[in-house]
C-alpha cells in the first residue's frame with residue numbers, strides 16, 4: 108500500500124469512506140426499521156394476548172367443542188383463537204390444570220393444531236410483560252407473549268414475524284443495491300476527480316524531469332524551463348510545489364551563472380597569463396641562444412648555465428603553450444572544421460616519432476588503400492581541426508616513447524568502424540601504474556617516474572588529448588597492463 112500512487116490511495120480512501128458510511132447508514136436504518144416494525148407487532152401481540160386472556164377467563168377450553176381425542180390434546184382449540192380480531196398465523200396455547208390446548212389460525216381462517224415440538228417451545232415461555240422471539244419448528248419465527256389469567260391458567264399467544272422479516276429483507280436488498288451503485292459511482296467519479304486534481308502535479312513533475320535532463324555540468328547556463336504560471340498559484344498546494352520548484356530553479360540558475368562567470372574569469376586569467384608569458388620567454392630563449400653563439404667569448408661555466416636556462420625556458424614555453432591551449436579548449440573556442448584523414452596524420456606522425464625515438468620499434472597499421480573503382484576500406488576521415496588532432500597523436504606517441512624502455516614496440520593503427528574512426532596507439536611497455544589510471548586524463552597527473560626533475564614531464568599531454576577529442580565529440584580511453592598499454596581514440600567519421 109505504501110508504494111501505491113497518491114491517486115490510487117485517494118480513490119481507495121473515497122471508496123472506503125463511502126463503503127463505511129453506506130454500511131453504517133444501512134445498519135442503523137435497518138435496525139430502526141426493524142425496531143419500529145417489531146414494536147408495532149408487539150402492540151398487536153399485546154392486544155391479541157389480551158383478547159385471548161379475556162376469552163380464557165370467559166369460558167375456557169371446557170366450554171368449547173372437541174376434546175374427544177385425549178392424549179395431549181384432551182380439549183378443543185384454545186379459546187384465544189376464537190376471538191374476533193385475531194389475525195391469520197396467530198398461535199395460541201393454553202394450559203389449564205396441566206391440560207394443554209394449542210392451535211394456529213391458518214390462512215383459510217380455520218384452526219390447525221400445533222405439533223408436539225411447537226407446543227414444547229411455546230410452553231417453555233415464561234409469563235412476563237415483554238414479548239420474546241421464538242422459532243417455532245416448521246412455522247418460522249414468532250413474537251410470543253405469555254400471560255396468566257385470573258384463574259391461574261397460562262395463555263401463550265404468538266404472532267408470526269414473517270411480514271416484518273420479509274419487509275426488512277427487501278429493504279436490505281434495496282439498500283445494498285443502492286450502496287453498491289453508490290460505491291461504484293464514488294469509485295468512478297473519485298477517480299476522475301482525483302485524476303483531474305492531480306494533473307497539475309504531474310505537469311510540475313514533468314517539468315522537473317525535463318529540467319533534470321538538461322546538461323548543466325559544463326558550459327554557459329542557458330535558461331531552463333519553468334513550471335507554467337497556471338501551476339504556481341500559492342493558494343493551492345500544487346501551486347505551492349510549482350512555485351517552490353520555480354524558486355529552486357531560479358536559485359540554481361543564478362548560482363550556476365555566477366559559478367560559470369567566475370570559472371570564465373579564471374580561465375581567461377590563465378589564458379591571458381600564458382599568453383603574456385610567451386613574449387618574455389621568447390626573449391629569455393633568444394638571449395640564451397645569443398650566449399651560446401658567443402661561446403668563445405664567455406667563460407665555460409656561464410655557457411653551461413645559459414644552456415640550462417635555454418633548456419628550461421624551452422620547457423616552460425611548452426608548458427605555457429599547453430596551458431594556453433587547454434584554456435582555449437575550455438573556453439569552447441571554435442575549432443577549425445576540415446576533413447582530416449587520420450591515416451595520413453598517422454603516416455606523418457609515426458616517422459617523426461621514429462626519428463625522436465630510434466631505440467623503439469615503431470609500426471604503423473593502416474587499412475589497405477582503396478584503388479580507384481574498387482571497394483577498399485572506407486576512408487578514415489573525420490571532420491575537425493587537423494593541427495589539434497595531430498597533437499593528440501603526437502602526445503600519445505611521445506608517451507609511448509618517454510614512458511617505456513628502449514626496445515618497446517609501439518603500434519599505431521587507424522581504421523574505420525561503421526560511423527566511427529578508431530585510432531589506437533598500443534605499446535608493450537611496463538604500462539600505466541594502476542593507481543594513476545582513474546586520473547590519467549586529469550591535468551598535471553603523471554606517474555612517479557615522470558615527476559623526477561629533468562624528466563620534462565608536465566602531466567598535461569593526456570589532458571590535452573582528452574580535451575581535443577571531446578571537443579570533436581569523440582572519446583579517448585586507456586586499457587593498460589604490463590606488456591600491453593592501449594590508448595584508443597574514437598571520433599565520429601566525416602559524413603559522405
Ligand SMILES: Nc1ncnc2c1ncn2[C@@H]1O[C@H](COP(=O)(O)OP(=O)(O)OP(=O)(O)O)[C@@H](O)[C@H]1O
Pocket residue numbers: 502506507509510511534536537538539540543547552553554555557563564565566567568569570592
Ligand atoms: N604509454 C605509456 N606507458 C606507461 N605510462 C604512461 C604511458 N602514457 C602515459 N603514461 C603515464 O601517464 C602519465 C600522464 O601522461 P601525460 O602525457 O598526461 O603526461 P606526461 O607525459 O607525464 O607529461 P607531458 O605529456 O605533459 O609532457 C605519465 O606521466 C605516465 O606516468
Ligand SMILES: [Mg+2]
Pocket residue numbers: 502505506567568569
Ligand atoms: Mg605525455
